[in-house]
Structure formats: C-alpha cells, structure tokens
Amino acid sequence: MKKKLMKRLIVFVTVAVVAGSFIGCGKDTSNIEKEKSPNSGEIMVLGSSALQPLAEVAAKDFMEKNTDAIINVQGGGSGAGIKGVLEGSCDIGNSDVTADVKFGDQEKVKDLVDHKVCGIGFAVVVSKDVTIDSLTKEQIKDIFQGNITNWSQVGGTDKEIVLIHRKSSSGTRLTFVDKIMDGEKEDSSIGITKPESGAVREAVKVTEGSISYLALSYLSEDVMRDVKPISLNGVEPSNDNVTKGDYPFWSYEHMYTLGEAEGVEKSFIDYMISEENEKNVEALGYIPMSKLK
Template identity: 55%
Template sequence: MKRKGLKLIISALTITMTLGILAGCGNKQENKEESKKKAISGSITTLGSSALQPLVEQGAKQFMQKNPDATINVQGGGSGAGINQVVSGSVEIGNSDVTAESKLKDKNQVSSLVDHKVCAIGFGMIVNKEVKVNSLTKEQIQKIFTGEITNWKEVGGQDEKINVINRSKSSGTRATFKDTVMNGKDEKEGLGTTQDSSGSVVKAIGQTKGSISYVAFSHLNDEVKALKINNVEPTKENIIAKKYDFWSYEHMYTKGEPEGLTKAFIDYMISDEAKPLIERLKYIPASDIK
C-alpha cells in the first residue's frame, strides 16, 4: 500500500511539473506574440526648421536602426511651414525655432498643438572668409540689415560693399534674429538676397565676396567665418552663462497628444539616449539651460 501511495504521489508531481513546463512555454510564446504586436512600425513625416533638420535627420536614422519597421521622413521648409502643415494635418510633426503663438493668429489653432521642446540651439553671424572683421556690435548689425551701413570700411574692415544674405520671412531663424539681434527692428525690404535654408545660406556666403548672414551653430563650418557679437564668442558655454543671447529653443509640435510611432520618436528625441547626438551636432540639451 505504501509503495502504491508513493507511486501515485510521484505520478501526480510529474504531471504537475509537466503541465507547469507546458504552461511556461505557452506564456513565453504569448509574450513573444505580444512583443510582436507592440513592435514600433509605420511611417510618419516631420517637417519644418532647417536649423533643427540635421538633428532630426540623424535622430531618425538612429531610431530607424533600432526599429527597422518604422519610417521617419524628414523634410525642411522652414519653421512657418512646419507649424502650418502640422496644423493642417499634412504632417505628424512640425519643427520650429519659434513658438506656434508667434506664427499663428488663430488661437484655436495654437491650442490644438502640443509643444515638445527637444533642445536649444545657438545662432551665429557669419561672413565670407575674406572679410577683415571679427566682431560686430548689435547696433552695427542692425544698421547693416536696415541698409544704413553698406561698406565694410564703416565697421573697421576693407573698402568693400556689404552683401546681405537674408532668410525668407517664414524662417524661424530669421524671427529669432529679429527678436534677439535686431531688437524687433525690421530688415530693409528688398535688401540683398534671400535663401530658403541654412545650408544654402552657408553655400552663398562661401561664394559671395563681402557677404554677411546668420545660421545655427549646427551649420557652422570652415567655408565661412563666424563673428563675435559685442565681442562675445558664439559658443554653447556663453549661451549657458547668459553672455550670448542669439539662441532659441527647438520645438517639435504635434496636433494633440502624440500616439504610436509619433510618440515613440519624440520620446526618443528627448531621452537621455539622444543627448550625446544633440551635443555632437552642436545643439544644447534643454536641461543645460537654467
């Protein structure tokens, strides 16, 4: 009887263990299926600020490497275009150097958007490398862009005509320039030439003698010369120390709270994982601005 009872107990334990193993395998399979369901996939478009574009492009590249079923289409076009197109529903994310309030007159449109501050960015005055000037005061810059100063010799440079290269009126970079450097003054209408993107500004400055303009730090390179403003270097450190005020926050706007792929991508862009990329491309983590 004792042996029979022992055999029954062993058999019961064996059946229980087998059922447990089978249940565990079933749970693992269910978890795998659940993970597949939660895998990030789909396609979205993010459009707007050309100043923010290099960061968004590289961020999208890294994000898609981690999530091969996701597609992030990145386009420029300027801050105004970014805000207007996200309002209309043409794109999922609108990128801007300035707030939606400064671009939209309709308060209902403004309230329909959700602002995601990704980082901050500095801007610098740039000139053709042959210009013999290293620093300008804000007053001198204002007089150049309003047409009062037209020759570099008037600000300590060579006897050469100043060629102004501006951004289009929809540009967030131009709006930031007007607010922080021009102190709200309008540039002279029709003065110089206009470029639609930061990249085309840099190219034009490199090819045009006596030229001057402004771009984001992320677009500064050896083809142009960056100027000091009021004898202060255009650097991240001077922005953080509040010595240099030609900068702005970079915004990624969505129409309502983001969901799915849009939310996942924005969460990635503002995460600690993206911070090294932000710094490498000469942007400033928002957390560094006190």
C-alpha cells in the same frame, strides 16, 4: 425504442454543435491581430532645416531599435512644419520658434502641443574677405536696416556690405529678428534672399563683403572654410556661452503635434530628449535640454 433513438440523436447533434462552436472560436482567435507596439507605424516629420540634421540622425537610430517604425524627415522651414501639422500633411512639425510667434495668432494654433527637444545657437557670419571679427547688436541692426552700407563704417576696409537674408518662412530668420533686431524688421529690399542654410553658405562664400547668419550646428569645419562667424558684443558664438547666459542669439527647437502626441509620435519625441540621444545632440552641435534647465 423510438424514444431512446430520439435521445441519442439529440445528444449527437448537441455535441456536434458544441464542437463546431469551439472550432469556430479557434479560427476567430487565430485571426485576431496582435496588439501593435507604440513604437510601430509610419510618421512624417517636417519643418526647420536647422533641426533637420539632428532629426534625421535620431530617426535613423530610433528605427534601428524599433524595426516596425518608419520615420520620414524633411526640411522646408519652420513655417512649413507648423502649417503641415495644422493641415494634416505631417505628423510632427519642427520649428525654431513658437507657433504663435510664427503665425501671430494664438487662436489659430491653440490645438498644437509644443515639445521642446533641444537648444540651438546661431552666429552672424561674413565672407572670408571681411576683416572685422566682432559687431555690436546695434551695428548689426543698422547693417540689416540699410543704415550702414560699407564695412569701413564699422572698422573694416572700404568695401560694400551685401546682405543675405533667409526666406520669410524661416524660423532662423524670425529668431534673428527677435534676438538681434529686437523685433524690428530688416530691409529685405536690399541684398538677396536664400531659402536654406546650404544656399546661404554658398552665397556668403562667393559674394565679397557679404553678411548673413547660420545655426552653430551647421558650422562644421568644412563650412568654416567658406564663412567666418563673428562675435556679438565681443562674445564668441558658442554653446558654452549660450548655457552660461552670455550669448543671446539662440532658441529652443520645437516639435509640434496636433493634440497630445501618441504612439510612434510620442515614442520618437521622447527619444529626441532622452539621455540616450544626448550623444547625437552634442555631437551635431545642439544643446541638450538638460543643460538649459
């Protein structure tokens, strides 16, 4: 009798333990988080003011399609973007120029991965009172090095030339030095320096005899009321002339990541170069990668 009672007790305890283990497993399973989508998470995109308008529109569209993604886009210049990625203050750094050109040190940027997302053209612009419509590269170089100081020296009216530079961290400025100045530095001791496109626009608008440069993507109808783009060696600044190879003042727009892009970083960069985003690229005045291959 005692043996039967003991056996029943053992069976009861065993069943209770097994049942409890299943219940426990059930609780653990319910607490397991679902695997996160590669399109979820929050990232900071920082850098080139020339690329900023496209990045902002693309981010808005991307977040509408991927509601678990948060993409913050800020300007600050190409140098700030690349530096931010290296220091970890942003996830993607936007730049008008390659990182090694910006920092002049291949070793320092060796861990960065370059993602070309579109092309961008630039134009030399002058104030509305300037009567000339075209300059050669040599004339522009002489103007920005202080060798030509009056518009009458290049076929214009007798009026002093006022230089408006971009700040040293500007990728647009480095592109200007590379493509127009052939690597030779401007004389930044003459004229004035402005931090970004909006400030350049305002300075050219209110300063008679002024000259500077802006991205074609920035030259909306509204901006064109304040500044006048001029031709380079007789070639009009346009995306069509860039893709045909007739106009040299342009560059790729780059998005840099520290190491290979992953998760929402990769998904957003992929969206930037996607066929779906080409409508934004062209509508905002940039050049799709498909037209630069």
